[in-house]
Amino acid sequence: xxxxxxxxxxxxxxxxxxxxxxxxxxxxxxxxxxxxxxxxxxxxxxxxxxxxxxxxxxxxxxxxxxxxxxxxxxxxxxxxxxxxxxxxxxxxxxxxxxxxxxxxxxxxxxxxxxxxxxxxxxxxxxxxxxxxxxxxxxxxxxxxxxxxxxxxxxxxxxxxxxxxxxxxxxxxxxxxxxxxxxxxxxxxxxxxxxxxxxxxxxxxxxxxxxxxxxxxxxxxxxxxxxxxxxxxxxxxxxxxxxxxxxxxxxxxxxxxxxxxxxxxxxxxxxxxxxxxxxxxxxxxxxxxxxxxxxxxxxx
Amino acid sequence: xxxxxxxxxxxxxxxxxxxxxxxxxxxxxxxxxxxxxxxxxxxxxxxxxxxxxxxxxxxxxxxxxxxxxxxxxxxxxxxxxxxxxxxxxxxxxxxxxxxxxxxxxxxxxxxxxxxxxxxxxxxxxxxxxxxxxxxxxxxxxxxxxxxxxxxxxxxxxxxxxxxxxxxxxxxxxxxxxxxxxxxxxxxxxxxxxxxxxxxxxxxxxxxxxxxxxxxxxxxxxxxxxxxxxxxxxxxxxxxxxxxxxxxxxxxxxxxxxxxxxxxxxxxxxxxxxxxxxxxxxxxxxxxxxxxxxxxxxxxxxxxxxxxxxxxxxxxxx
Numbered sequence: 001x002x003x004x005x006x007x008x009x010x011x012x013x014x015x016x017x018x019x020x021x022x023x024x025x026x027x028x029x030x031x032x033x034x035x036x037x038x039x040x041x042x043x044x045x046x047x048x049x050x051x052x053x054x055x056x057x058x059x060x061x062x063x064x065x066x067x068x069x070x071x072x073x074x075x076x077x078x079x080x081x082x083x084x085x086x087x088x089x090x091x092x093x094x095x096x097x098x099x100x101x102x103x104x105x106x107x108x109x110x111x112x113x114x115x116x117x118x119x120x121x122x123x124x125x126x127x128x129x130x131x132x133x134x135x136x137x138x139x140x141x142x143x144x145x146x147x148x149x150x151x152x153x154x155x156x157x158x159x160x161x162x163x164x165x166x167x168x169x170x171x172x173x174x175x176x177x178x179x180x181x182x183x184x185x186x187x188x189x190x191x192x193x194x195x196x197x198x199x200x201x202x203x204x205x206x207x208x209x210x211x212x213x214x215x216x217x218x219x220x221x222x223x224x225x226x227x228x229x230x231x232x233x234x235x236x237x238x239x240x241x242x243x244x245x246x247x248x249x250x251x252x253x254x255x256x257x258x259x260x261x262x263x264x265x266x267x268x269x270x271x272x273x274x275x276x277x278x279x280x281x282x283x284x285x286x287x288x289x290x291x292x293x294x295x296x297x298x299x
Numbered sequence: 300x301x302x303x304x305x306x307x308x309x310x311x312x313x314x315x316x317x318x319x320x321x322x323x324x325x326x327x328x329x330x331x332x333x334x335x336x337x338x339x340x341x342x343x344x345x346x347x348x349x350x351x352x353x354x355x356x357x358x359x360x361x362x363x364x365x366x367x368x369x370x371x372x373x374x375x376x377x378x379x380x381x382x383x384x385x386x387x388x389x390x391x392x393x394x395x396x397x398x399x400x401x402x403x404x405x406x407x408x409x410x411x412x413x414x415x416x417x418x419x420x421x422x423x424x425x426x427x428x429x430x431x432x433x434x435x436x437x438x439x440x441x442x443x444x445x446x447x448x449x450x451x452x453x454x455x456x457x458x459x460x461x462x463x464x465x466x467x468x469x470x471x472x473x474x475x476x477x478x479x480x481x482x483x484x485x486x487x488x489x490x491x492x493x494x495x496x497x498x499x500x501x502x503x504x505x506x507x508x509x510x511x512x513x514x515x516x517x518x519x520x521x522x523x524x525x526x527x528x529x530x531x532x533x534x535x536x537x538x539x540x541x542x543x544x545x546x547x548x549x550x551x552x553x554x555x556x557x558x559x560x561x562x563x564x565x566x567x568x569x570x571x572x573x574x575x576x577x578x579x580x581x582x583x584x585x586x587x588x589x590x591x592x593x594x595x596x597x598x599x600x601x602x603x604x605x606x607x608x609x610x611x612x613x614x615x616x
Contacts, residue, residue: 031524032425035420036425039420039421039425042413042417042434043430043431046435046492049438049450049460050437052452053449053452064458065458068463069463069467110344111344111345111348114341114342114345115341115346118339118341118345121337122338122342123336123337124337124339127338133354134349137349139602140353140357141553143553143555144357144594144598146578146594147360147363147577147581147591147594148355150581151363151368152352152359167348167351170348170352171345171352176345205341226440229442230443232556237578237582247444248444248445249444251448252560265448266448266452268448270445272442272444272445277440279440280436284433
């Protein structure tokens with residue numbers, strides 16, 4: 001990639017890869033090959049654990065126990081997957097994860113967009129003070145709350161319920177702040193037109209503000225969903241009943257119980273990974289854009 | 300209300316323009332178009348969950364830290380600063396804080412640098428954008444247990460990929476999860492693999508929004524690729540780097556999940572982070588009051604680190 005003085009006048013567009021900077025690599029062949037190699041090596045390192053896990057999950061436990069670098073030591077089999085699905089818990093945990101992450105996302109989006117609109121356009125007394133407290137709360141690490149929250153759940157008699165897993169995750173000051181900033185950037189004139197027409201504030205919110213905010217709301221929803229799907233510490237602490245566990249928590253108990261059966265561990269890991277990989281493939285562009293629009297995720 | 304857009308042009312109607320519908324006497328002046336108090340109802344649902352599940356636990360936890368609250372016994376008494384005094388003299392607090400610091404150090408540096416390298420390489424315009432993006436970002440989407448399951452297998456002493464690669468190369472196998480000198484590095488490697496994708500995306504989106512004019516001007520002046528990277532692109536990425544580094548340090552300080560599942564803090568407590576100590580004391584040792592005190596000490600430390608970071612990076616600007 002070293003600097004052979006380039007002849008910069010004619011600057012041909014790079015043949016492929018629309019988003020890249022055409023200048024970064026110059027026009028020489030060498031930097032292109034070097035960069036390509038580095039990229040391929042990095043990607044290979046990042047994909048290797050997946051490949052190794054997939055290969056392991058497709059073998060019998062005896063074959064897994066044979067030493068050797070080849071990822072496939074014996075005949076391919078779906079036996080591990082069958083055993084896991086027969087045991088039933090993984091499907092149940094996946095259902096719990098979808099239920100929990102889905103409800104957390106729905107509630108968080110509703111509560112946070114409403115609050116953000118109230119903070120952005122509201123005139124009620126104490127608005128500034130409440131907003132300041134909300135922004136300050138962004139600093140509070142959720143881990144700090146685990147001990148008192150658990151005590152609170154004991155008090156409300158909510159330990160081992162969906163409500164206990166879901167409700168505390170609905171508080172997302174960061175998301176309120178991100179949404180509020182976006183709502184403030186919407187020209188007031190658009191809303192005023194509706195207000196003069198006699199629309200209620202709720203109507204202004206649902207038929208003007210929300211439709212204009214679809215990308216940011218989607219971004220928030222995606223981050224909240226990923227965060228809730230992957231959350232470990234809180235669901236781990238507040239659920240003991242295996243039938244209420246989410247995937248991350250349930251799998252951790254499996255790891256302790258069946259840690260030695262690697263074929264099955266890998267199969268259950270990959271089953272648990274599938275939904276979010278699918279989500280990513282579907283929403284790839286949107287996820288990348290969300291990082292850009294929000295500046296940071298909440299996950 | 301479907302015809303709002305055309306009316307937008309009339310937004311400056313003189314005061315007193317009739318407001319159709321609703322029948323409520325809305326003051327139509329531009330400055331004060333809301334009734335006083337408008338918006339409180341919108342904020343109310345959030346305020347309720349916020350008060351219940353954030354403010355209350357923060358306050359209650361602080362109070363608990365001055366008591367001997369226990370999971371096992373109902374009665375609690377106020378003990379003043381006893382918990383805090385005990386925490387300062389508790390070697391486990393210091394060692395787990397040390398572990399947290401070591402983890403933060405050895406995870407943050409690669410998490411910033413590798414993410415930057417990935418983003419620069421992907422941004423350079425080589426073919427196959429979505430494949431690279433998927434390869435680097437996909438691990439971030441995995442639940443922590445999945446990640447640790449996969450890496451427990453990679454770190455398996457005899458059959459794991461790590462040691463099989465080492466022995467194939469003629470090297471000694473390593474006790475990835477049993478050798479005190481190695482385990483924290485093994486945890487950091489897992490963490491980099493798992494979470495670098497998020498920083499990578501932050502860098503990538505920053506790169507894509509950079510204006511190309513400076514780069515082009517430098518190229519016209521005959522600056523080579525390295526030179527432009529060093530003197531144009533990297534300085535333009537400064538703000539992103541500050542953001543990524545600050546977020547990463549705060550995230551790494553709060554490490555718990557992957558360590559708890561992978562090593563339970565072992566071997567010999569050598570990887571136990573402060574948050575796992577809080578968990579152990581509170582939920583295994585039943586001492587919620589003391590656990591609260593330790594977590595508030597830790598929170599104070601996090602605030603100090605954040606303020607220090609803000610000052611440091613602002614001074615640099």
